[in-house]
Amino acid sequence: MSLTHPFRALPLSILAISLASLAHAADLPVRPSAGDVVKLSKPSDWRPLDPNNTLYMELPTGRVVIELAPDFAPQGAANIKTLVREGYFDGLAMLRSQDNYVAQWGDPNAETKPKSLGSAKAKVPGEFTVPMANDKHFVRQQDADGYAPQIGHSNGFPVGRDPKAKTTWLAHCYGMVGVGRDNDTDSGSGAELYAVTGNAPRHLDRNITLVGRVVSGMPLLAGLPRGGEAMGFYGASEARMPIKSVRLEADVPEAERSHLEVMRSEAAIYKDVVDAARNRGGPWNKFTPHYVELCNAPIPVREHPKD
Amino acid sequence: MSLTHPFRALPLSILAISLASLAHAADLPVRPSAGDVVKLSKPSDWRPLDPNNTLYMELPTGRVVIELAPDFAPQGAANIKTLVREGYFDGLAMLRSQDNYVAQWGDPNAETKPKSLGSAKAKVPGEFTVPMANDKHFVRQQDADGYAPQIGHSNGFPVGRDPKAKTTWLAHCYGMVGVGRDNDTDSGSGAELYAVTGNAPRHLDRNITLVGRVVSGMPLLAGLPRGGEAMGFYGASEARMPIKSVRLEADVPEAERSHLEVMRSEAAIYKDVVDAARNRGGPWNKFTPHYVELCNAPIPVREHPKD
Numbered sequence: 001m002s003l004t005h006p007f008r009a010l011p012l013s014i015l016a017i018s019l020a021s022l023a024h025a026a027d028l029p030v031r032p033s034a035g036d037v038v039k040l041s042k043p044s045d046w047r048p049l050d051p052n053n054t055l056y057m058e059l060p061t062g063r064v065v066i067e068l069a070p071d072f073a074p075q076g077a078a079n080i081k082t083l084v085r086e087g088y089f090d091g092l093a094m095l096r097s098q099d100n101y102v103a104q105w106g107d108p109n110a111e112t113k114p115k116s117l118g119s120a121k122a123k124v125p126g127e128f129t130v131p132m133a134n135d136k137h138f139v140r141q142q143d144a145d146g147y148a149p150q151i152g153h154s155n156g157f158p159v160g161r162d163p164k165a166k167t168t169w170l171a172h173c174y175g176m177v178g179v180g181r182d183n184d185t186d187s188g189s190g191a192e193l194y195a196v197t198g199n200a201p202r203h204l205d206r207n208i209t210l211v212g213r214v215v216s217g218m219p220l221l222a223g224l225p226r227g228g229e230a231m232g233f234y235g236a237s238e239a240r241m242p243i244k245s246v247r248l249e250a251d252v253p254e255a256e257r258s259h260l261e262v263m264r265s266e267a268a269i270y271k272d273v274v275d276a277a278r279n280r281g282g283p284w285n286k287f288t289p290h291y292v293e294l295c296n297a298p299i300p301v302r303e304h305p306k307d
Numbered sequence: 308m309s310l311t312h313p314f315r316a317l318p319l320s321i322l323a324i325s326l327a328s329l330a331h332a333a334d335l336p337v338r339p340s341a342g343d344v345v346k347l348s349k350p351s352d353w354r355p356l357d358p359n360n361t362l363y364m365e366l367p368t369g370r371v372v373i374e375l376a377p378d379f380a381p382q383g384a385a386n387i388k389t390l391v392r393e394g395y396f397d398g399l400a401m402l403r404s405q406d407n408y409v410a411q412w413g414d415p416n417a418e419t420k421p422k423s424l425g426s427a428k429a430k431v432p433g434e435f436t437v438p439m440a441n442d443k444h445f446v447r448q449q450d451a452d453g454y455a456p457q458i459g460h461s462n463g464f465p466v467g468r469d470p471k472a473k474t475t476w477l478a479h480c481y482g483m484v485g486v487g488r489d490n491d492t493d494s495g496s497g498a499e500l501y502a503v504t505g506n507a508p509r510h511l512d513r514n515i516t517l518v519g520r521v522v523s524g525m526p527l528l529a530g531l532p533r534g535g536e537a538m539g540f541y542g543a544s545e546a547r548m549p550i551k552s553v554r555l556e557a558d559v560p561e562a563e564r565s566h567l568e569v570m571r572s573e574a575a576i577y578k579d580v581v582d583a584a585r586n587r588g589g590p591w592n593k594f595t596p597h598y599v600e601l602c603n604a605p606i607p608v609r610e611h612p613k614d
Contacts, residue, residue, distance in 0.1 A: 099526045102482050128593065143453055146598040174407050174506045183590045198529075199481045199507050203587055214344075219406045219533040226526040265349040277505050280510055283490045286435065287513040291453040295506050 026307035031281020031288075037272045038263070038300050045269045046261040047156075048304065049215065053077065054249035055084060056258070057105075057217075059094075061240060064217030065258050066177055066195075069157050071134045072170045073127040073211040076179050079120050080211060081248060086118040086242055088191065089246035100198030104118025104180055105243060110291035115179035117191060129167035135159060137266035141274060143291055147171070147202040151294045153265035157213060158294050160205055167265045170210035173200050175218050179209040197222040202241040202296040203290070215260055215301045263300040273298060315455050329391035338588020338595075341605050344579045345570070347530065348607075352576045353568040354463075355611065360384065361556035363413075363565070364392060364524075366401075366548060371524030372565050373484055376440045376464050380434040380518040386427050386499035388519060388555060393425040393497065396553035404531040405539025405553055407505030411487055412550060413498055424498060434516045436474035442466060445475070448581060450598055454478070454509040458601045460572035465601050466522060477517035478558035480507050480602035482525050486516040486601040504529040506603040514555045522567055522608045580605060 029048040053068040068076040083089065092115070096104035107115045107147075138159065140152040148160030151171070170176060176196050181188030188209060195214050214221065224241060227234040234240050249257060264271055278292040362377040390396065396412075399422070403411035410608040414422050445466065447459040455467030458478065465478040477483060483503045488495030495516060502521050521528065531548060534541040541547050556564060570577055583600040 060573060085365050099529060126593075144451070146450055146600055147454075147596050185593060199505075200600075201603065202600065203584075203603065205595055205596070206593055223532055225530055277510075285514055286433075286492060289454050289510055289512070293453055293507075293509065296508065296510065 020100070031279055032272045032276050033280070033282060034276040034300075037276050038268065041263065041267075041269050041300075043206060043305075045264055045267040046230075046302065046304075048261050049252035049266050051099045052193060052248065053081075053212075053293050055307070056078075056247055056249060056252060057089070057246045058244040059220055059229070060244065061154050061220050061241070062217060063258065064220055065215050065260060066212050067156075067215050067262070068212040069155070069170060069210070071097070071136055072130055072157070072159075072168070073179075073209050074130075074134075075124050076127050076190055079187050080179075082120040083190060084246050084248050085251070086120070087245070088115065088118060088120065089243050093240040094221075094224055094234075094243070095192070095227075095240065096194075096231065096233045097197070097221075097226050099226045100171065100236065101196075101201060102194040103221040103224055104192060104291075106180070106193065108240060110192070113233065117189060117195050120189060120191070122185045122189050124179070124189055124209075126181065126188070126270040128185070128206045129162075129165070129169040130197070132161060132163070132166045132168045135161065135168035137264075139266055139270065141292075143278070145294055148294075153299070154264040154296070156209075156265050157208050158297070158299070159162055161256045161295075166238045169206055170213075171294055172196055172204045172210065173213075174198075175214040176210050176285065177212045177214060178204070179211055181208060191282050200293075202295075211227065214300075215262060216258060259304040261302055261304050265299065283295075308350060338586055339579075340581050340587070340589060341561075341580045341583040344576065345528040345607050348570065348574075348576050350612075353572055353609065353611075354571050355566070355568050356556065358557035358564075359555065360388075360519075362387075362519075362553055362557060363559060364396070364553045364562065366527055367551065368527050369524060370550070370565065371527055372522050372567060374463075374520050374522050374569070375519040376462070376477060376517070378462070379466075379475070380439055380442055380486075380516050381437075381441075382431050383434050383497055383516045383518045384429050387486075387500070389427040390424065390497060391553050391555050392416060392558070393427070394552070395422065395425060395427065396550050399505045400547040401528075401531055401541075401550070402499070402534075402547065403501075403538065403540045404504070404528075406533045408503075408539065409501040410504050410507060410528040410531055411499060411501040413487070413500065417499070424496060427496060427498070428545075430493045431480060431486070431496055433488065433495070433528070435513045436469075436506040437475040437491070439468060439473045439475045441549050442468065442475035444571075445576070446573055448599075448601060448604060450585070452601055454512055455563050457458070460577070460604070460606070463569040463572050463606050465604070465606070467601075476513055477520075478507070478601055479503055479509050479511045479517065481505075482521040483517050484519045485511070486518055488515060490537070502528050507600075509602075515548050520606075522571075523565060566611040568609055568611050572606065582608065 055066040057064040150161040179188035180192035362373040364371040457468040486495035487499035
């Protein structure tokens with residue numbers, strides 16, 4: 001293999017070209033931060049979460065909001081929505097918190113006296129990759145990556161692609177949510193889910209089904225006490241954080257909704273956000289790598305501005 | 308810049324060649340896990356922590372063990388050791404926990420009624436990079452990287468190098484410990500320190516002085532409640548985790564020491580550990596990237612085996 005450095009620094013002119021896409025570029029510092037760029041966004045640069053593909057997991061400590069990605073896991077997302085609508089997760093618990101890896105939740109009695117899955121399927125084929133055609137609004141990120149031939153964003157999700165195989169997949173960045181499975185590729189039903197709480201375990205990409213992303217509430221999962229058993233599972237003597245309920249946003253009364261919006265990754269401004277992360281400036285930064293790793297590219301989320 | 312995929316998959320033969328370095332390779336599965344490899348290590352593959360460069364930070368929740376890297380931050384490490392020996396950190400507190408970023412500690416009253424730094428320096432020149440000659444026992448990791456011309460390990464620390472500039476630096480992987488600073492490069496004294504608790508913020512490399520690594524106790528830092536103020540600082544109404552004491556291991560009675568060992572990154576077996584992380588096998592893995600990002604290469608730590 002080549003041991004030479006395969007990355008070329010991006011010329012600074014890339015930044016200037018990209019920022020020309022902003023209506024108010026004149027207001028920006030010479031090298032704005034991602035936050036500076038976000039402040040210049042227009043309402044049309046954001047999309048609300050789809051109530052039919054957004055989950056509220058209510059913990060005693062607060063709400064975790066998960067956006068499902070049915071384009072990338074059509075069967076997995078559908079089965080999870082069945083489980084949610086039938087109240088499967090209500091009263092279950094956090095099962096595992098492994099430092100620098102994942103938090104995982106589901107049925108504490110899955111191996112002894114499992115809760116019924118109701119009308120949900122017990123086995124769902126692994127959706128480790130999907131056809132590239134599923135991947136809507138893909139915008140390529142122009143940074144090389146060791147885990148995927150191409151990287152980028154699709155509807156606010158970080159993705160990898162293999163143009164030769166014509167496949168695409170969600171990438172294991174911080175906050176991504178996946179379907180726990182055993183050795184068989186169809187052994188994950190969605191009844192046990194995990195969220196990434198550590199350094200991006202990208203080697204899991206194409207090995208397991210990712211179904212979405214935590215868009216709010218990560219501190220509630222990442223801050224859980226680590227479990228004392230192997231792989232961070234909680235032992236019999238350790239307290240498990242209970243899950244009060246998991247609801248589909250569409251089934252929650254309007255007044256109780258979170259009203260979150262995600263920046264459209266296909267909007268011109270998002271290129272500027274990633275450029276700002278790539279070409280950090282300002283008085284604090286003394287060195288700029290002119291590179292940003294896929295999982296360090298921010299995906300802005302905000303509450304819908306009040307009228 | 309090139310938009311083609313610059314990485315080549317490692318041929319599987321690399322693994323076979325590398326495993327020949329193990330005395331007991333015949334005991335290994337065809338594609339062993341990093342844990343399988345570690346089990347075959349010899350006592351000489353490990354080194355004890357140096358008591359004169361190891362800190363014990365005692366929190367109410369337990370002990371955090373930090374190994375200093377004086378080769379990479381000679382002045383920073385020396386100043387921190389002065390602060391520690393004079394009891395500076397005793398009674399201070401965790402100041403900040405920002406989700407997916409860092410936990411930071413120091414003097415809660417630094418801006419109003421600061422604790423005396425004693426005989427430690429108030430300003431230490433930034434040691435963002437050091438001459439490549441400082442970097443002992445460097446072993447290159449053969450995976451491309453977007454943030455550094457070369458990457459590898461030196462005495463169990465993850466490092467980047469620039470052979471043209473003849474510089475080397477510690478890399479911001481999970482658990483790395485650095486010196487908080489303001490805009491001036493010499494504004495960090497070591498009186499305020501941080502540990503990385505999220506996805507590796509490698510853009511901080513070459514921008515701030517890293518002084519070492521948490522080798523035990525990361526869950527106590529990464530599991531801290533996130534602060535409610537900007538950048539995860541705790542507000543006046545939020546409880547801060549107090550620091551009972553920080554001691555140099557050399558100043559702690561033998562019976563109270565942790566007796567940790569780090570795998571020698573220059574030992575032949577460490578190449579096998581990284582290869583195992585790169586070429587994941589076994590019944591669970593369905594896809595292997597034949598690549599491992601610097602911060603996903605494990606750096607094994609263990610308690611010294613009892614006689």
